[in-house]
Amino acid sequence: MSARDILFEIGMEEIPAGFIAPALEYMQQTMEKWLTQSRIDFTSLQTCATPRRLTIIAHHVAATGANVEQELLGPAQSVAYDASGALTKAGEGFLRGKGLQPSDAYLKETPKGTYLAAMKREQGLDTATALPEFFTQLVLNFPFKKSMRWGTRKIRFARPIKHFILLWGNDVLPMNIEGIVSGRTTFGHRFLGASSIEITSAADYATQLEKEYVIVDIARRQEMIRQGCAAIAAQMNGTVVGGESLTALTANLVEYPVAVMGSFEEKFRELPDELLITSMREHQKYFALQGADGTLLPAFITISNMPIDDTSAIRQGNERVLRARLSDAFFYYAEDQKAPLASRLAALEKVVFQEQLGTVGEKVSRIRGNGYAIGKLAGLNDEQLADVDQIALLAKCDLTTGMVYEFPELQGIMGREYARKEGYKPVVAAGVNEHWAPRFAGDNVASSLEAAVVSMADKLDTIVGCFGVGLLPSGSYDPYALRRQSLGVLHTLAHHEIDVPLGDLIRVALDNLTTKLTRNTEIVFDDVLNFTTQRARVFFEKNVGFDYDVVDAVFSTGFSSVITVRHKLDALSYLKSRDDYRSVIETFRRAGNIVPADFSAAVDTTLCLLDVEKALLAAVQSAAPNVHTACQGGRYDEVFAVVLQLKPTVDAFFDGVMVMDKDEALKRNRLALLSSVMALFSEVADFRKLVIE
Structure with a gap:
């Protein structure tokens, strides 16, 4: 039998617009998976929808699934059969588990010996026979975020289902879910189209509906x-x-x-x-x-x-x-506008931010404290610090306005407008709105440094506060959007090039939350630092675009500030772009891998007997001050320049000595030499984490 098209339509009452795209994605993924697993060939799948119908069309679908034969090996002959040649429980269990009979079994010679074997044959599905049950299960398992029951039916769906169309080529296939029976009849436009349209085939579906004022594409x-x-x-x-x-x-x-x-x-x-x-x-x-x-x-x-x-x-x-x-x-x-924006501070004392963390008014006080401390760390002058405090003071005031109550989407925007009308400085008025930024993935960060400081002060208060009272995010639980807020802090630090250790920022927020915490302060600090460090890995890999192994190599040496890490990543990425990168990294990975993880010993110069040992020791001693100075100045490209200079000397060392010498003292000293090489770069990257393809 030749291939045919499949048309399946669910006709229903108007579905919410936001439900349509996920519904079509579910239909396509589910049908594609089923056809593939059933070994039923098809050329393509097409989905279409309107508010009153969800449709999937499969083109040129084979009439049957492919047959398969698979030889299965079971236990060895000595385990599968007893001395009399009868199947043992192990042999019977193998066949039973595969859905086979004893008559299907035979012995097969393999390089490892003689084993029980059986040929499992599986007949391909008849497509037309299998489709009604497939689509029944598809309908019953729709993953709508909200669904309903209607009438006396137990079936749940986003909106009441009116009909199904299930066509195999030009033929209707029978399908029945609680009295809703499949056919070929659908409806046109609610006001202008026919109330009953007989769909002839998948090929004519769109054309027939368009004549009745329905565009399904x-x-x-x-x-x-x-x-x-x-x-x-x-x-x-x-x-x-x-x-x-x-x-x-x-x-x-x-x-x-x-x-x-x-x-x-x-x-x-x-x-x-x-x-x-x-x-x-x-x-x-x-x-x-x-x-x-x-x-x-x-x-x-x-x-x-x-x-x-x-x-x-x-x-x-x-x-x-x-x-x-x-x-x-x-x-x-x-x-x-009849009340000054700042006069609304009192009303914020009656608005609960979080039960354990207090009111929004209390949060404003903490934001002001955080803002001043972070501003000082970021190097703001007195005028800028005064603007930071003004922004923090006004930041949440518009939450109690009638306009934001009526239009919640305008929080921040209305605060900015009211602040402008009251004559506040432009940087302050803009900051009242921008302190919310970034609000979502891809959003811009605050444009001014003053607003950026308040933004971080606010977000860090939320992050540290939630961790401090045990509201830790999990895979499916993050009601205060702590992941998004952490990324917001990281984006802000990177955009404004604020070179402040992340740990210092967390300490600032902790200091202003001491009366609210229900968990040990140091445990909270470690948890927040680890959480934010993991977000930073995601930020640099997914958002900035660094290779995952480069990120892994740099983060394995510790995390300080976003700017410091960015400079290290830039320098290592440049090294990775060199034509001789593979050779360079192989040398230093070898050096790192040969030294045991718990090894610790100083180099004994009297045991450096060979010229290559003396040369490596001299090169390390000469490079150490320069590497230290470069690291202190954040000039990590200079550190990797030392890597390139050292490579020939390290290669010569490996060529000229047996590191794992039988003489324990020589072996230990040579490991100490290699350890001193790797210590030069331990602040920048762990070369063992780099991947060479």
Whole structure:
């Protein structure tokens, strides 16, 4: 029988937009795995969806899975058979475990002797017969983050299921889950399409639905949205604000996207741009429009699900909704400014940050203390320190404003706007917002050094505080986002080149948390340092892009400051880029590997009898002061220059002596010589960790 296409559609009530991408990924991965494991050939898988259907199409699927034969070896003959030639319990157990019968067994000669053997033959699946059960299990095991039951059914799904389509070529395959029976019938657009469409095949699926105002290809809906928005923006001599994430979201809210322009009153442009964008984007899923001068236009684009000629009713309805929301924002914006930002500090004493760590007001006090100490370590002058304190004082004040209560996404942004209006210095006003940065992976760090210090002061208080009261993150538990906050600290240190040991920063936060800790201070310090060091490994490997073995080699010598480690990684990466890198590292890895881990001995110059021993000792003694000075100055490229200079001498040593000499004294002295070589670079990298491909 020739290969056929498979079409499987789940028709349902409208599913949340955010559920669609994970659902399609699950469907594709599950079906691909099943087809592969079942040895059923296919050419490709395609997924598509709208808010009311999830669909997967498999192209050119074989009618049967491939048959397999596999010879299995069991116990040796002496173990599998007794003296009379009957199977022993060991022999019977082997066959039973493989699903075989005694008649399947035979003896096989191998280089290791005679063994019990059997040929296991497995018939390939009949695809059409197996598909209904496969798709039944696929539906029953959907990993939605939220699901429901409806009616009297026990099945759970994101939204009530209306129908299944299961086509094998042009034929319907029978499938039944609690009375929901498969067929070939689906529905078109909720308002404009037919309520019943008979799908003939996978090849005709998209075309048949498009005739009923349903575009099943998500990528095509996204492109329609881009083109519609671009056309409106061109009419307005502006550009679209919203980006690809909003395009992807709105594409999963509609079945036939149509871009419709609306407008809002000029008075609302008095509100901050971020507020207008947030209100339109987050709450209404509207695209904002920006003029050539960078200011927002009093207009927006909504994506309608109604491909009709007259969209005036759609425009007016959306304008009414937006007007109501912006009117609320306008009210809160005016009300908030009746009280100075700093006057809201008292209200923060009633806002709990964490039960054991106290209120947000207490946290602000700790941030101020941390900020001053970190600022001093970072070399800030008195004026900068005063700005740090001002930022820390105001940083959380907007949390009690009506605007942030109504629009939580605007925390920090509203604090910045209110601080500007009250006449605070630009660096302070900007810092009130930027102290939250980086908020997520890929976000920018605070632009000013003052805001960066407050950002670290805040994040370190959270990290150390949580560790101090036993709220340690695990693989599945990190409610205070300590991993993200640790990476935020590391990003900030690297961006602003703040060369302060991480341990010193942790001590600062510990000193301001002494009355809150429920765990031993030194244990907390070690835990936080180890946790942050592990995040630093991830940061330098995944975020910065250093090779994993280079990171391993440098971190194996200890972790001090982000900047120091960065300089070491840069220097070692440059060494690795050299054409002679392999030869150089082989030499020093050999030196490191031959010295036992617990070895400790000083070189006895009187036992350096051979010229190559004397030469190596002289080279080490000559290099040591230069290496020490270079390390002190952070000039690690100079340290690796010494590596290159030493290589010929170390090679000559290996060629000229037997390190593991029978004479114990000579052997010990030669190991001490090699140990002194490796000690030169022990502050920079462990060459034994480097990988040579």
